[in-house]
Amino acid sequence: MSLDGTGFRQSGGMSVREAGRRGGERVKAKYGSEFYEEIGRKGGEATKSKYGPSFYEVIGQKGGQRPKRKATAS
Secondary structure, eight states, rough: OOSSSSSSSSSSSSSSSHHHHHHHHHHHHHHHHHHHHHHHHHHHHHHHHOOOOOOHHHHHHOOOOOOOOOOOOO
C-alpha cells in the first residue's frame, strides 16, 4: 500500500494521521484532558530549566516573523 501524497493510503487501511488521531482520542478517554495539561506543564518546566527564561523571550519575538526563505539554485 502506498501513500497518495496527503498521508492517506490509496487502498484501504489506516493512514498515519488517522492512527495518531485515534491514539490521541484513546489516551484522552483513558486519562482525561488533564493528562495533556500535566505533560505540557512538565515539558515547559523542563525546557525552562534547560534553556532558561530568556529562551522564551527569543522565541516569542520570532513568533510573529515570517520564516526566511532558503536560496534556491536557478
